[in-house]
Amino acid sequence: MARAGTLTISPNSDHVSTLSRLADVVESRRDGNPDTSYVARLLAKGPDSFLKKIGEEATETVMAAKDANHEKIINETADLWFHCLVMLAHFGLRPEQVLAEKRRAKPPNVDINS
């Protein structure tokens, strides 16, 4: 598919993660011009517009993986995660909250520090 929503961010020199910075960019587009910003357009249309993309990109990620096509896997996963960031922005949520969810120490058998 077309590389919708590609974003440019400055070099990561300040210890803020790329994912956090991408989320910042997505949020900054919220009140942008729907004619020039893909993110503004999705957020203006409402949840169904980006939720539908999550289902679509998940299927395309699975198809790319079945083909073991590395370039496509990267592209489709990027599109999937990107539309997740748009969804999080819509609900006022942050990717840091998502990643924190995976850092909680249960079950203990997957604690890498022990």
Place this chain on the structure above:
Amino acid sequence: MARAGTLTISPNSDHVSTLSRLADVVESRRDGNPDTSYVARLLAKGPDSFLKKIGEEATETVMAAKDANHEKIINETADLWFHCLVMLAHFGLRPEQVLAEKRRAKPPNVDINS
């Protein structure tokens, strides 16, 4: 669903992003014991085991979003991203490559630096 694959990582003090560290943890489980490690089990079973989860968790993310249930949105997105990290590990790919995909400067109208 059960919080499968929750991981504990040490505090982020060394400027390596949480996502990168989660990917490191997933990779470190690759040759682990399938009886005690969920990630080792998925990777031992082969691609269909985690690809099926990507489709399932994407649907659950969409359902959580339709309910506007913030806690569920965070949980299901975490599960979706987690199974993507397992898929990336299977193919020897890194989340940094996925995020880099979104940093490329096209289309120009979404360049935040200009």
Place this chain on the structure above:
Amino acid sequence: MARAGTLTISPNSDHVSTLSRLADVVESRRDGNPDTSYVARLLAKGPDSFLKKIGEEATETVMAAKDANHEKIINETADLWFHCLVMLAHFGLRPEQVLAEKRRAKPPNVDINS
């Protein structure tokens, strides 16, 4: 996956389609015992239980098709359609209404009678 919800119906001798008869069977289970009927169990649990299955089975159908595995394609499509029938029963809708949707004469270029 396990062949959940396999149904036995008597031979189609009375000009009622197999799909309609499957829908009748699903509906007849609505008030059944959740302990012995998979359909009764899904309908008792509410929409999320079978909607999640629709996403899951759709992904498995796609994966079976990528493998060009005919037996799996048939099995997964059967599971997908079956959970759609459960969804339709939940909403008091019929498969005949779904098929009627596809019989409407637009666009004209796909009218096989012309």
Place this chain on the structure above:
Amino acid sequence: MARAGTLTISPNSDHVSTLSRLADVVESRRDGNPDTSYVARLLAKGPDSFLKKIGEEATETVMAAKDANHEKIINETADLWFHCLVMLAHFGLRPEQVLAEKRRAKPPNVDINS
């Protein structure tokens, strides 16, 4: 979405089910003109074109069900089943084989004839 692939079939006067007749129509388009036939276009493009639609329409069906929007549920389910018929046609399979899968008598506890 646009009602892609709507088909007109003559009244069901000969005891052949609507689903079988829709499958016949889809198959008859296989060697049609991709410029005028949506089915011919999908089949000419290859599996990824219609598999991607199966994932997309499944998600839209789930979203319509979360909204309890009956008209949308019917429309999206119709689109989902239609693209399944295109997939079956691609592999030389028939919907009768899919439905037969669900008629097999296991598990016994869902045998409606007993």
